[in-house]
Each structure stands twice: as C-alpha cells, then as structure tokens.
Amino acid sequence: MLNKFLKSKIKTAKSLVKDLRKTYDYVSILGSHVLTKRISVGTANTSIDEIEGECGFVIKVYRDGRYSEYSCDDISDLKANDVIKALTLKDAFTSEFNVKMLEEKEHVEDYLREDKDDISNDEIVKRLTEIKDTMHKNAKVINTNCAYVKRQVSKIFVSEKKCLTQKYDWINAMLIVVTRDKDNIKTNYHAEGEASSLKALNLLKKNSSNVLDIAVRLLDAKPIKPGKYTIITDPSISGLIAHEAFGHGVEMDMFVKNRAKAKDYIGKYVASPIVDMYDGAAGVISSASYFFDDDGIEASKTQIIKKGILQTGISDSLSALTLGTKPTGNGRRESYKRKVYTRMTNTYFGKGKDKLDDMIKSVKHGYFLFQTNNGMEDPKNWQIQCTASYGLEIKDGKFTGKIVTPVVISGYVVDLLSSISMVSDSVKVIGSGMCGKGHKEWVYVSDGGPYLKAEAKLG
Amino acid sequence: MKTQDILKCLKANKNLSAYQLIENEKDSRELFYVLDHLEINRAVKTTTTIIVVYVNHQDYTGSSTITVTSGDDEKSLNKKIKDAIVKAKAVKNAYYPALPEIKENIVDKNQDKYDLNSIANNVAKAVFKANKYDSGWLNSTEIFVSTIRTKFFDSNNVKHDVRKFNISVEVIPTWANSKEEIELYKWYETSDINYSEITKEIDELLLNAKDRSEAKKLKDVKLPKDLKVLVKNDMLDLILDTFAEDINLRSVFYKQNHYNKNDLVSDNKLSLTLKPVVKGCSASSKIDNNGMVLKNTKIISDGKVKKLWGDNRFAYYLKQDPTGNIPVKELDGERFDYSKDKHLIIENFSSPQLDEASGYWGGEVRLAKYFDGKKYIPLTSFSISGNIYEDFKNVKLSKEEVKHPSYKGPKYLIFEGVKIH
Numbered sequence: 001m002l003n004k005f006l007k008s009k010i011k012t013a014k015s016l017v018k019d020l021r022k023t024y025d026y027v028s029i030l031g032s033h034v035l036t037k038r039i040s041v042g043t044a045n046t047s048i049d050e051i052e053g054e055c056g057f058v059i060k061v062y063r064d065g066r067y068s069e070y071s072c073d074d075i076s077d078l079k080a081n082d083v084i085k086a087l088t089l090k091d092a093f094t095s096e097f098n099v100k101m102l103e104e105k106e107h108v109e110d111y112l113r114e115d116k117d118d119i120s121n122d123e124i125v126k127r128l129t130e131i132k133d134t135m136h137k138n139a140k141v142i143n144t145n146c147a148y149v150k151r152q153v154s155k156i157f158v159s160e161k162k163c164l165t166q167k168y169d170w171i172n173a174m175l176i177v178v179t180r181d182k183d184n185i186k187t188n189y190h191a192e193g194e195a196s197s198l199k200a201l202n203l204l205k206k207n208s209s210n211v212l213d214i215a216v217r218l219l220d221a222k223p224i225k226p227g228k229y230t231i232i233t234d235p236s237i238s239g240l241i242a243h244e245a246f247g248h249g250v251e252m253d254m255f256v257k258n259r260a261k262a263k264d265y266i267g268k269y270v271a272s273p274i275v276d277m278y279d280g281a282a283g284v285i286s287s288a289s290y291f292f293d294d295d296g297i298e299a300s301k302t303q304i305i306k307k308g309i310l311q312t313g314i315s316d317s318l319s320a321l322t323l324g325t326k327p328t329g330n331g332r333r334e335s336y337k338r339k340v341y342t343r344m345t346n347t348y349f350g351k352g353k354d355k356l357d358d359m360i361k362s363v364k365h366g367y368f369l370f371q372t373n374n375g376m377e378d379p380k381n382w383q384i385q386c387t388a389s390y391g392l393e394i395k396d397g398k399f400t401g402k403i404v405t406p407v408v409i410s411g412y413v414v415d416l417l418s419s420i421s422m423v424s425d426s427v428k429v430i431g432s433g434m435c436g437k438g439h440k441e442w443v444y445v446s447d448g449g450p451y452l453k454a455e456a457k458l459g
Numbered sequence: 460m461k462t463q464d465i466l467k468c469l470k471a472n473k474n475l476s477a478y479q480l481i482e483n484e485k486d487s488r489e490l491f492y493v494l495d496h497l498e499i500n501r502a503v504k505t506t507t508t509i510i511v512v513y514v515n516h517q518d519y520t521g522s523s524t525i526t527v528t529s530g531d532d533e534k535s536l537n538k539k540i541k542d543a544i545v546k547a548k549a550v551k552n553a554y555y556p557a558l559p560e561i562k563e564n565i566v567d568k569n570q571d572k573y574d575l576n577s578i579a580n581n582v583a584k585a586v587f588k589a590n591k592y593d594s595g596w597l598n599s600t601e602i603f604v605s606t607i608r609t610k611f612f613d614s615n616n617v618k619h620d621v622r623k624f625n626i627s628v629e630v631i632p633t634w635a636n637s638k639e640e641i642e643l644y645k646w647y648e649t650s651d652i653n654y655s656e657i658t659k660e661i662d663e664l665l666l667n668a669k670d671r672s673e674a675k676k677l678k679d680v681k682l683p684k685d686l687k688v689l690v691k692n693d694m695l696d697l698i699l700d701t702f703a704e705d706i707n708l709r710s711v712f713y714k715q716n717h718y719n720k721n722d723l724v725s726d727n728k729l730s731l732t733l734k735p736v737v738k739g740c741s742a743s744s745k746i747d748n749n750g751m752v753l754k755n756t757k758i759i760s761d762g763k764v765k766k767l768w769g770d771n772r773f774a775y776y777l778k779q780d781p782t783g784n785i786p787v788k789e790l791d792g793e794r795f796d797y798s799k800d801k802h803l804i805i806e807n808f809s810s811p812q813l814d815e816a817s818g819y820w821g822g823e824v825r826l827a828k829y830f831d832g833k834k835y836i837p838l839t840s841f842s843i844s845g846n847i848y849e850d851f852k853n854v855k856l857s858k859e860e861v862k863h864p865s866y867k868g869p870k871y872l873i874f875e876g877v878k879i880h
Binding site: 223 | 498
C-alpha cells in the first residue's frame with residue numbers, strides 16, 4: 001500500500017500547487033517515501049535496522065524561462081510565500097536563456113507492485129546465519145557478511161493536470177566472503193535482486209557455494225599480463241559494458257550540454273551488426289522498474305542500439321523539451337533533496353543466437369570475465385573503463401585453471417562494441433547495482449545481457 | 460517532532476539500555492548552469508533525524524537504527540522505539556559499552572548567518588571569471604553552498620551542537636582543437652570563502668583541458684624505464700584512505716589488515732596524522748557519529764604504524780583506546796624535488812582503482828604530463844598499474860602543499876617502478 005503519510009498529503013499538495021500557480025506558470029510536487037529494511041549477519045556482527053531514508057517533497061516551479069526547485073520535509077504548514085522567498089534570486093549571474101515550459105496531459109492513476117512473499121525478521125536472520133556458518137566451515141574464510149535489503153518505495157506526483165501515485169518493492173540479498181592465506185587477502189561477493197524476498201534468499205543460498213569456491217581460488221590468482229585478448233563476458237560484465245558504453249553516452253541531458261558524442265552518431269553504426277541494446281523502467285522487472293519517473297512521466301522501454309546502429313537516447317522531460325523529443329521516463333533523482341537528471345534504469349544487451357559452449361570453444365587465447373567491480377564512462381570522448389573482479393584463462397577452447405584478478409577493460413567504446421563476434425541466446429538482468437552521475441547522484445540501476453565474445457585491451 | 464519531544468519519548472522508555480539521537484539540519488542553495496546560462500536554481504531545507512537504540516541482554520549488546528520523519532507523532536515514534544527494542548534484542552553481538560566515554564559537550568560558538576543565495580551567486584561569478592578562452596569553455600557547472608547544523612544527544616546526557624559551512628563546485632571544462640572537442644571533470648570542495656582561489660582552480664582545470672586536447676598517445680612517445688610517476692587528488696586520497704583503513708581497529712579485528720602496530724609501511728620516514736579539524740578541509744568535524752570528541756592522533760610515524768585507531772566498539776574488543784572516527788589526514792615527511800628529473804604526472808584518471816585486499820592500484824589515464832627533462836608533453840589513453848603495498852615502500856613526497864576535503868599535505872605522491880601500458 002502507498003505510504004499513509006504521502007497519501008494524506010495529496011490534498012495539501014493540490015492546494016499548494018493552486019497557490020503557487022498565482023506566481024508561477026508551472027508547478028508540480030513530487031512526494032517521496034522510501035522505507036529500507038536491512039538485516040545483516042556477519043562473522044561478528046548482526047544488525048536489524050528499519051530506516052526511512054527518504055520522507056519529503058520537492059516543489060518544481062517555472063517562471064521567466066527558468067525552473068526552480070524547493071526541497072523540504074513537509075508541506076503541511078508550508079506557505080507559497082516561503083517557497084517564493086527561498087527561490088527568488090537577486091541579480092543572478094547568467095546570460096539570457098529561455099527554457100521552454102513543460103506541457104502536460106491529464107493523467108490520474110495509482111500503481112502498485114509489492115513483495116508477495118514477505119518473510120519474518122527471525123526467518124531472514126536464520127537463513128542468513130545458515131549461509132554465514134557454511135562459509136566459515138572453510139578455514140581460509142576470515143570474514144563473511146550476508147545481508148538482506150528490502151526497499152519499499154512510495155511516490156506521489158501532483159500538478160494541475162496530474163495526480164499519480166506508485167508503490168513498489170525491491171529486494172536484494174548479498175554475500176561477501178573474505179579469504180586469507182598469510183598476507184594474501186581476497187574478497188568475493190554475490191548479489192541477487194528480485195521482486196520477491198523468498199526468491200532472493202533462495203537464489204543467494206543456491207549460489208553461495210560458488211561464491212566460496214571462487215573466494216578460495218582467488219588466493220592463487222595472479223595479476224593479468226596487460227595486452228589485447230579475446231574475452232567472453234558474463235551477463236554482469238556485459239551489463240557493465242552496456243551501462244558505461246551507451247548508457248551514460250545516450251543520457252540526453254548530455255546532448256543538451258553537447259557533452260555526448262552519441263548525439264552525432266544517431267543512425268550510424270556504433271557496434272557489431274549482431275548487437276541490440278535497451279534501457280527502460282518498463283523493459284524488465286528489476287531494481288529500476290518504476291511506473292512513472294520523478295517528472296511524472298510514465299515508464300517506457302527504449303531500444304538504443306538496433307543491429308549495431310544507434311537509434312536514440314533516453315531523456316528526462318526537461319531535456320526532451322529542449323531537444324524537441326518525446327521524454328522516455330528516465331528523469332530520476334537521488335532523493336527528494338536532489339535535482340532530477342536523465343538517468344539509466346534497467347540497461348541491457350539483447351539476446352543473440354550463440355551457445356555459450358561454442359563461444360568458449362572458439363577462443364584461441366583469452367579470458368572469461370566475471371563479476372562487476374566498477375566502471376567509468378567518458379561520453380564526450382568515448383573512452384571506457386570496466387573492471388571485472390576476476391577472469392578465467394581459456395586456451396584453445398578450454399579453461400586452463402588459471403585465474404587472474406582484477407581485470408580492467410579499457411579502450412575506445414566503438415572499437416570494443418564493433419569487435420563483438422558472438423552473442424549468447426539468453427539474457428540475465430542483475431538488479432543489485434547503483435550508478436552515479438559524475439561522482440554523485442546515486443540511483444539504483446540494473447544491467448545485464450547475454451554472454452558476449454569480443455576483443456579487448458586488458459590490464 | 461521537536462527534539463525535546465523525541466528525547467522525552469526515549470527517556471520514558473525503560474526497556475532500552477542506551478540511545479543516541481543525531482539531527483542534521485541542512486540549508487542549501489544550488490545553481491545549475493548549462494554553459495553560462497542558469498538553467499535551474501534550488502533551495503533545500505531538510506532535517507534528518509536518526510536514533511540508535513541499544514539493549515544489553517545476557518552477554519550481548521544489540522542495537523537497531525530508526526529514523527524520525529515529518530510523518531511521525533508521539534504515538535508513531537513510541538511504536539518505532541518499541542519495535543527497535545525488539546530488533547535490538549534479536550541482535551547478539553558480543554558485549555561492548557554502547558556509548559563511548561565523553562567528558563565534554565561541544566557547542567559551536569560560531570553562529571554566523573550566511574546569505575546562501577548571495578554566496579552562491581558570488582561563487583558563480585568567480586567560476587565564470589576563469590571562463591575567458593576562445594577555444595575552451597565551461598560546458599556544465601553545478602554550485603552547492605550549504606550550512607549543516609548537527610545536534611547530538613545520548614542517554615549519558617551528552618549534548619553537542621556543531622555547525623559546518625561548505626562550498627562545492629562541479630565543473631566540466633571543454634576544449635576544442637581542429638579535430639574534436641575534449642572534456643575533463645572536477646569536483647572542488649572547500650569550507651573557506653575564497654573566491655580568487657576558486658577562479659584559480661577553474662583556470663588550472665581549463666588549461667588541463669587544453670593539454671588533453673593536444674595530448675599524444677603512449678605509442679608516440681618513448682618513455683624511459685623506471686620513470687617517476689606522480690599521483691595527486693582522488694588517487695592520493697584513495698591511497699591514504701587505504702593505509703588508514705588497514706590499521707583501523709575494525710580491519711584488525713576482522714583480520715583484514717596487512718599491517719599492525721610497529722610494522723613498517725614505508726622506508727620513507729613519513730608520518731600520517733588524523734585530525735578532526737583543518738582549516739579549509741570541508742570534511743572537518745569536532746565530533747564523530749558516536750558523539751566522541753576527536754583529537755589529533757598520529758597513526759604512522761617514521762614510516763611505521765604507531766597507533767591503531769577506531770571506534771568504541773572495536774577498541775573495547777581489542778583492548779585499545781578508542782580514538783573515534785577522525786575525518787582529516789595530514790601527511791608529512793622529507794620532501795623530494797622531482798622537478799629536474801624526468802617524470803610523469805597523472806592529472807586525471809577515468810576512475811582511480813585500488814583493491815585494498817590485493818593491493819592492486821592504477822587505472823586508465825585521461826590526462827598525464829610527461830616531463831622529458833626539458834618540457835612537459837601531455838599524454839592520454841593509457842593505463843598504469845602496480846601493487847600499492849610494494850610501491851608505497853619507496854614513496855616520496857613532493858614539496859608542493861595542498862588541501863583536499865579530508866587531506867592536507869604534499870600535492871604529489873611520487874612512485875618508481877609503476878607499470879605504464
């Protein structure tokens with residue numbers, strides 16, 4: 001159910017919109033409430049916390065060619081004059097600039113997607129403790145942390161023409177295992193993201209033995225010899241490449257600022273002809289699957305790359321307005337305290353026709369890369385850096401047993417995507433990540449795809 | 460809810476062993492520019508209220524954290540506290556004293572009233588004063604000016620009231636050469652109002668963007684073996700954070716540390732001191748999240764670990780004195796003049812990498828400057844890598860001084876033997 005506090009403020013929001021419309025040409029109010037339950041069971045620490053990380057409002061107004069926003073905890077006693085006073089700038093440093101005003105259509109709707117398998121705290125602690133204890137049966141394990149996080153998001157969006165509400169849940173279950181052999185310390189992790197608590201916890205248990213196995217094997221891992229190799233990426237690394245290559249690269253607020261090279265490549269080849277790529281809150285059910293964005297725009301699915309050709313970007317409503325395009329429902333805020341930007345949601349490559357076994361057999365010398373560590377994009381100059389936690393060596397189509405860590409993929413985005421020669425026939429989207437814009441503005445995202453075979457510079 | 464009403468609810472509950480209440484009041488003004496057009500201005504007035512409830516049961520200390528929101532009243536808060544006590548009783552962490560011993564209350568006398576809109580506008584003027592080049596410009600600028608008031612209370616009657624002021628600027632400078640446009644990224648943060656310093660920082664960044672536009676690829680330049688590699692800014696922070704965290708009591712307790720007391724970290728007889736407050740360092744804070752009143756603490760001296768540091772809980776487990784979580788690192792030691800030697804300054808990484816477990820460090824370089832003995836040659840699109848625990852043994856410190864949000868000390872760390880590829 002929608003959070004009661006937000007529900008009780010819809011009438012107040014409507015009244016405040018009416019009052020502020022006497023001064024401003026456009027007014028909208030977004031109310032946001034996020035309740036996060038986090039249960040963590042570690043080697044020497046347990047915690048059970050329930051935190052309302054967000055509970056507040058942001059009021060967006062437009063006048064004289066400029067938008068202004070006011071973020072606050074409550075609108076109950078807020079007067080229109082308080083908002084006007086805080087947002088009025090005297091002699092603001094700016095050159096002349098006229099942003100257009102947002103036009104809206106009538107839209108009233110309530111949306112709901114909830115966890116149907118809620119589990120008691122005691123049961124969650126029991127399940128996490130079982131996994132932790134199993135990890136510690138191995139003498140090389142020095143530390144384990146096993147966590148369950150459930151986010152319950154409620155939002156309301158009120159303007160003259162819109163009154164929208166949504167409530168959705170997302171559950172992550174995570175495991176971190178630290179191993180040690182003398183001074184050699186290694187870490188491995190695994191995260192599941194699901195719309196059901198039961199499913200997330202079951203999957204974590206199922207995958208925990210592999211997490212342990214790799215954590216122990218990593219003690220024998222060596223750094224990779226820098227060079228150019230054939231790679232096969234697991235869905236998490238495929239997703240990381242999608243995210244960094246043409247996720248950030250097609251955020252259309254970057255087009256407005258002329259910060260994205262992609263703007264000049266719409267309709268041109270940017271990848272191998274066997275590559276398709278998508279983004280959208282409505283594309284799949286994952287961690288960034290909402291019903292409407294923080295501009296009150298309905299979620300959608302955008303095909304970014306079709307058969308290797310760049311199709312379009314993703315946008316928040318203001319960027320779309322400036323560029324004369326249709327908003328794609330990608331306007332997101334870190335919280336009600338922050339500005340809205342164009343942001344990715346669920347970003348993934350489409351499936352191909354190849355079998356994974358055939359892909360492995362076709363590698364003469366290269367690495368199978370696993371597990372996202374981190375990544376960084378450069379939308380203006382199309383340099384990319386993606387770090388995989390580890391890689392398994394393949395020679396003449398067979399695993400050699402050698403493991404390397406970490407593995408940094410770097411290079412020119414188009415070179416990397418154009419080198420994709422095989423795409424597997426199934427897709428996995430992993431809903432456990434977060435993404436920043438620059439080095440801030442963190443939002444929940446998912447990414448993924450099939451297994452990809454490509455050529456890349458590794459270091 | 461008013462603070463006093465929240466405290467009343469906490470004091471009335473006899474089933475908890477201890478509590479902490481932390482309130483952060485933030486007042487912020489923000490300006491967002493596309494080129495030099497003000498696209499949007501924002502005002503933020505919010506309060507975040509966090510309560511940590513502790514329950515000692517059998518040989519355990521349990522805790523649970525809750526938040527108080529604008530939707531709460533006395534009835535709903537009492538229910539939250541009651542539920543938190545149930546959760547804390549289910550938490551079976553080995554006993555530790557929930558609250559650190561705090562002998563003084565910190566109340567900031569600085570009650571300065573800041574005209575945040577006016578300061579933000581002046582920061583904008585200072586930023587765009589540097590925007591004076593024909594081929595280079597600021598493509599995107601975000602300015603944040605804020606005050607934060609933190610009030611801390613605990614069940615031992617500790618009452619702190621501290622205030623902070625912060626200016627942050629995010630800029631994307633762009634430079635165009637005959638073939639293409641290139642850009643860089645910078646996050647600048649300070650607690651000083653010094654407009655001329657802001658102009659200087661932005662100007663330096665624009666000139667770095669110019670260098671990147673003229674940068675050569677690694678294959679076009681022959682680098683000597685054993686070249687000195689200088690790192691700064693976020694990579695320098697990352698390296699020092701890694702060493703400080705390694706000898707944090709939490710890491711030691713979990714056996715994830717590479718070093719212990721008296722171990723040699725570096726042959727260079729450098730020192731690393733944690734300081735609560737350094738003028739100009741915006742992370743400065745007189746107290747930590749447990750309300751501990753922080754003091755200067757030297758953790759590395761003459762290149763060796765002098766003191767393990769950390770919070771109340773892990774200090775108790777390891778029978779050490781707690782220092783609290785101290786925010787600013789000050790590095791000192793013998794300085795080295797690199798200016799006449801051939802060297803490579805890494806100006807910008809795509810994203811600096813450091814794996815604290817294995818010690819791997821490096822990343823893809825967006826801009827570096829190679830000094831060939833006569834002149835600087837800008838380089839781009841290559842990577843460096845190494846093992847920080849090995850490379851730090853022979854680290855040298857530059858003569859130039861800088862301040863970052865949580866660092867004061869040499870501008871560059873100077874390494875030898877780092878792989879360039």
